[in-house]
Every structure is written in structure tokens, then in C-alpha cells.
């Protein structure tokens with residue numbers, strides 16, 4: 001399993017607010033190389049599968065509704081220590097707790113609508129990347 005890649009989504013709120021360019025600039029300026037990327041929209045079934053680990057949580061319905069309401073930018077990013085460094089770059093799940101300068105501090109509205117996704121482990125990065133991209137779409 002490679003340890004130098006992570007998976008991200010710029011969530012529907014980021015796309016709606018016109019923040020794609022600013023967020024991608026911050027990501028690439030922080031040393032991440034984009035090795036896969038597309039604008040796509042998840043179906044309800046896609047979102048339920050992607051977030052299956054949260055299916056028993058009280059916010060699951062709201063999360064699926066949010067993540068399917070419009071297009072997202074999904075991407076695979078490469079950098080040494082990618083998973084950990086990207087989690088640091090995006091900041092805490094709740095933007096109120098996110099450090100200054102992090103993507104969620106800058107662009108997220110709430111714990112639910114929090115602008116970006118970042119994988120939480122190398123194993124999940126590989127699973128999530130493969131969920132969104134075929135081999136021909138990864139470079």
C-alpha cells in the first residue's frame with residue numbers, strides 16, 4: 001500500500017461558493033501534487049456507500065443529502081506523509097475548532113458543511129481513491 005497519497009473531495013458547498021480555485025491553490029502551494037481529479041456528482045447510493053461507516057450516526061441522512069446536492073471535485077493527492085499532512089492542512093471537522101489558516105477555518109460554514117474531505121488513513125485513502133477513479137484516471 002502506498003503511503004504517499006491521500007484522497008480529497010471539495011464538497012458541494014465549496015463548489016457552490018466558487019471556492020474551487022482558491023482551495024486547489026492552497027493544496028498545491030502546500031506541496032501536494034494532483035494525480036487524479038474530476039468534477040462529479042455522487043448519487044444517494046454512492047454517498048451511502050462512501051460514508052457507510054457513519055450510517056448509524058444521527059447526522060447520516062443530512063450528510064448524504066448534503067454530499068449529493070451538487071457537484072464535488074474529487075482528487076487524489078501525492079506528497080510524502082500525505083494523509084497526516086493533508087488532515088493538518090484542512091483542520092478540525094468542526095471549523096469552530098479548526099486552526100487559523102486551515103482550509104476549514106477559511107472556507108467551512110459548520111461541522112456539517114465543512115468544505116473538504118480528507119482520508120483518515122493510508123488504507124482508506126486507497127479505498128476512497130479507487131471508489132472515485134478508474135486506473136486510467138490516476139497518474
Ligand code: IDP
Pocket residue numbers: 054059062063092093111112113114116117118120
Ligand atoms: P472528517 O470529515 O473530519 O473525517 P468525520 O467524523 O469522518 O469527519 O465525519 C464525516 C463528515 O460527516 C464530516 O466531514 C461532516 O461533513 C459530517 N459530520 C461529522 N460530524 C457531524 C455532526 O455532528 N453533524 C453534522 N455533520 C457531521
Ligand code: MG
Pocket residue numbers: 120
Ligand atoms: Mg472522516
